[in-house]
Amino acid sequence: MAERRRANGNTESVDNYLKAILSLGGGDQRRVTSKSLSDQLGVAPASVTNMLQKLAAAAAPLVEYERHRGVLLSSAGKRRALEVLRHHRLIETFLYEILDYPIDEVHEEAERLEHFISERFEERIAAKLGHPKLDPHGHSIPTLDGHMAAQASIPLTEVVKVGTFVIASVSDRDARSLRVMESCGITPGAKLRVLKSSAKGSYSVSIGRSSKAFNLSREVAGDVRILPLAKG
DSSP, X not given: OHHHHHHTTOOHHHHHHHXXXXXXXXXXXXXXXXXXXXXXXTOOXXXXXXXXXXXXXSSXXXXXXXXXXXXXXXXXXXXXXXXXXXXXXXXXXXXXXXXXXXXXXXXXHXXXXXXXXXXXXXXXXXXXXXXOSBOTXXXXXXXXXXXXXXXXXXXXXXXXXXXXXXXXXXXXXXXXXXXXXHHTTOOTTOEEEEEEEOTTSOEEEEETTOOOOEEEOHHHHTTEEEEXXXXX
């Protein structure tokens, strides 16, 4: 894989751009603006434009880019983005389940390692873990052939009525928020009851069978994705 990466001119920075475009484009791969990429990556807008032009002009283009219309991944770019994402989520799962890393530390560690593992190492990790479909945060792990299952969950912030739900996933973008959620028992698969929401955007919730209620800020609630509780 390292040889293939060099031959295609891919770098760690390029991989991060491709992953960001994949994430921001959503399941239907909408066009992504340079501004949203700039915000996501913490990179100056001019640098984003330069990188997108470079990726679009390559012999094997990784993106389709039109100024003022945004960017889409090409077929090659999407394959690479899914490959790196598979590495990332397998590494997170390995660190969490096998090496007992705290949940709030696996993302940053995986960010460092995802670009460089070999195909053989990837296969060994997947086999050791029993070929998991979800990472510790509840996110789908792309398959070896580049397929990623769609998830029908919604952010907790879209809930307007009280009710009971199942936590589908939690965001890995912020370690502090992850620590808050874990301390409250907000983990994938747990039952979450929405007891009340306020006009200011906070949510009163309880977890599992506990009757203890606590409040989540709108920011933390936005990091939690839920599904309706299955009946029966």
